[in-house]
Amino acid sequence: MSNSVSLTQYLQLSGLAEWATPAFTxxxxxxQQALQQYLQQAADTAVNWQYQVPELGEGGACSLFGVLAAEPYDLTAILGGQTAANQQAxxxxSQITAFYQQQAGVAWFGIYQARQNxxxxxxxxxxxYFGAPSRAEFPLTAEFAAISNNSTVGLSGKARVINSVASYLQQGGEYYTCDPKVQAEACLPLYAxxxxILGIVDAEDFQPEVFNPQALALLVAVCLTIPDYLPAV
Incomplete structure (x- = not known):
């Protein structure tokens, strides 16, 4: 039995009810079917408990793009240890991330879980994740949500799809910049x-207008699958 909501519920909760067309469904x-087949056939994937992260600038922003912190981020503490269950999760x-990378062809993608550090x-x-190094933790606070789509979606559960970062900024939108080459972003919630709200996924690309209905159908399928595999909190 799935730990996630149905597609209809997902679209309603995330504020995307207008997407609920027969073609999109x-x-x-x-x-979803393709992803499940991939997971059934995939061999166990090596787990990266540590990964590189950028040095954070003033206010915790990734303003020091391309400058990596001396120490990598280690997931062990926040997940409660390198247990067999966490290893499997x-x-x-990682397999879901690999599937999305193969199918989507975007520049960057990450799976985030809401937890206490x-x-x-x-x-x-x-x-x-795949793509360039990026920050490991996004604070789930109203203050940080004022500048971060990730934190905003993580708190509100409402999706944000920005197909032109330049236009979004021109219209007065706040944007957390970790890689200045990013031109489009889709940030979607994960639900139990x-x-x-269990967390979010974030997908980014260096070209604008990449998140068309077909691309978003893939991303939603991923969002409906991930809750079954998140580490226990």
Whole structure:
């Protein structure tokens, strides 16, 4: 039994009810089936417990683009240890990430879970990704949400699709810049079957207008699958 909501519930909760057309529903179902087949056939994937992160600038922003912190981020503490269950969860999330990379062809993608870090702060922690190094934790606070789509979606549960970052900024939108080459972003929530927000996914590309209905159907299919494989909180 799935730990996620149905597609209809997902679109309603995330503020995307207008996407619920027969064509979009069929595209999501096709991608879900393909992803499940991929997961069934995939061999266990090596887990990266550590990954490089940028030095953070003033206010915690990734203003020092291309400058990496001396120490990598380690997931061990925030996940409660390198247990067999956590190892299996991260392996499956890595497989989902690999599937999305193969199918989507975008520049960057990350899976984030809402958790408390060792300091007791509510954050989104990056569990699996591909692309350039980026920050590991996004604070789940109203203050940080004022500049971050990730934190905004993690708190509100409402999706944000920005197909032109330049136009978004011109219209007065706040944008957290970690890689200045990013021209389009789709940030979508993850839900438990109860409707509780479990985290987010974030996809980015260096070209504008890439998140068309077909691309978003793939991303929604991924969002409906991930909750079954997240580490226990």
């Amino acid at each position: 069929a595209a999501v179902a096709e991608q 991260l392996s499956k999330l 060792p300091a007791g702060e509510a954050v989104l922690v990056k569990l699996s 079957q109860s409707g509780r």
